Amino acid sequence: EDPPPAAKDPAANLDEEALKTLTESMGFSPLRAQKGLINGRGTVEGAVEWLMEHQDDEDIDDPICTSTSVSSQIVQSYKCNECGKVLASMASLELHANKTGHSDFEESSEAAKLLTPEEKAKKVAELKELLKAKREEREEKEKVDDVEREKQRRFMGKEMSKTREQLEREQRKREALKRKKEKEDFKRERERLRAELAKDKAERQANKGKLSSKLGVEGYNPDGVQYDVDEKDAPVEQQNTGTKSKAxxxxxxxxxxxxxxxxxxxxxxxxxxxxxxxxxxxxxxxxxxxxxxxxxxxxxxxxxxxxxxxxxxxxxxxxxxxxxxxxxxxxxxxxxxxxxxxxxxxxxxxxxxxxx
CATH class of the missing domain: 1.20.58.2190 (Methane Monooxygenase Hydroxylase; Chain G, domain 1)
Structure with missing residues (x-):
């Protein structure tokens, strides 16, 4: 039985010039540059495109896995149907669309032509500008989002303040109504007691200082509240007889x-x-x-x-x-x-x- 094929390093045959461009000229780490070339069809443009899409992935900085299977990579491209230009990557497509205003593109199996050093330098500069523009766009969007969040925070703060003030006003109103009711109740009770005391006073005057018909099985129970009634004036126990005790x-x-x-x-x-x-x-x-x-x-x-x-x-x-x-x-x-x-x-x- 034949032994299994040795594991193949996907980064072994990458274009050294492309790696140098991605790391030294564009500032990507070696690991990310290798991953970008592996997944970006081996071109600088494809690598930048892939890295822009996957830069926030959790495993972006994990080691590159080796594979025992041998697969051939097919170089794909995009073709502008309006001018016939073959573009190596989506980043190149975006640059071409921004410059020319063209919008009719299709996928192509035709390999893009290799760039001269001058063309490659120009392409790198254009990609840097594209990255810068996207970064500025993202930062501008974040600023707008920050402003909206601050507006929302202030709005919620004002609403909470209004709600708190409304609750406090309602509480003060309830307390004021309660105090008013207590005062009114106190006033009515005072007037009632005054009327009862006046009634009892008039009855005493008519009965030589005593209240009549106030002694029952529960003892002395006058109509009004008595605060300063002397024991000798209270109609208890029928004192003149001295024979019966109060129940x-x-x-x-x-x-x-x-x-x-x-x-x-x-x-x-x-x-x-x-x-x-x-x-x-x-x-x-x-x-x-x-x-x-x-x-x-x-x-x-x-x-x-x-x-x-x-x-x-x-x-x-x-x-x-x-x-x-x-x-x-x-x-x-x-x-x-x-x-x-x-x-x-x-x-x-x-x-x-x-x-x-």
């Missing part, structure tokens, strides 16, 4: 008490009261071993400002297990208070405060 608020009405507190919207007063109630009941649930959390001082500023004025707040504390001390200055958690009821009420208060 304790029912735990079944805890939801109703929470709703009453949450209904105070003006100035966020209902939310502030709910927050304090969460703290009172939460401390009793979370730290039952600490005695300080079993007593609520009704004389301190927090209780007077955020609990006492609101109908349903004190009743809720009484309903979950607190009872008023004998001197009327504090609320104390009873020993038999239901811890499960306290825990459930704590959860309801937290939900109401979150939804407020």
């Amino acid at each position: 304790a608020p029912s735990s079944s009405k805890i939801d109703e008490y929470i709703s009453k507190v949450a209904s105070y919207r003006a100035g966020g007063d209902g939310g502030k009261c709910l927050k304090v109630l969460v703290a009172y009941v939460g401390n009793a649930v979370n730290k039952p071993e600490e005695d300080k959390f079993k007593t609520i001082n009704m004389e301190n500023k927090v209780f007077k400002a955020k609990v006492k004025p609101f109908v349903g707040a004190k009743q809720l504390l009484l309903a979950v297990g607190f009872s008023q001390s004998e001197d009327g200055k504090s609320l104390k958690l009873r020993d038999d208070a239901d811890i499960e009821l306290l825990s459930q009420t704590k959860g309801k208060l937290e939900t109401a405060f979150k939804d407020y």
Whole structure:
């Protein structure tokens, strides 16, 4: 069996003069010059044409592969049908078309005639000019693309700025409307309270300083909010008889008490009261071993400002297990208070405060 033929180096028989022209005169690397001649039909024009098309290929600088197959290269050319000139490469065709304005060409199997040194030098110069023109065209296109990208960037920046400003305006508008609504709600609530207080004042004057028909199973429940009512003036327990005690608020009405507190919207007063109630009941649930959390001082500023004025707040504390001390200055958690009821009420208060 015959041994396989030795690998043939494709660059072995390349035209040394063409290689010199491509490397020294035109600045291509030796490897690229060899690849250009191999794939460009062995001519300088064909090599330049191939290198211009493949200069950005990933494998352009990979070593040339040797081949064991022997193939003959057929020299092809292009013929101008208008003047009959035979052109060795597409680059020569482009130069001829630019110079003459001819546009009718066809492929030809006729080999282009060899160039004289003078013609070769002229052709090299023309190819350099063509390369320069293409490079300038590419650079000009890149400049145009850069300008367009910059315009697009600025446009997008302006649009984003407009969008941000629009969102900020809408946010300011919403906040202004919210403040206006809060002021209006506060004003309406203040007027309502003033009317209730005026009504109660007139009723006291007509009943020697007492409000009639205000004592029920839930204790004292006036129409208006009472801020500075003395204990001796409050209609509790029918003091003149001294025989009946006030009925304790029912735990079944805890939801109703929470709703009453949450209904105070003006100035966020209902939310502030709910927050304090969460703290009172939460401390009793979370730290039952600490005695300080079993007593609520009704004389301190927090209780007077955020609990006492609101109908349903004190009743809720009484309903979950607190009872008023004998001197009327504090609320104390009873020993038999239901811890499960306290825990459930704590959860309801937290939900109401979150939804407020």
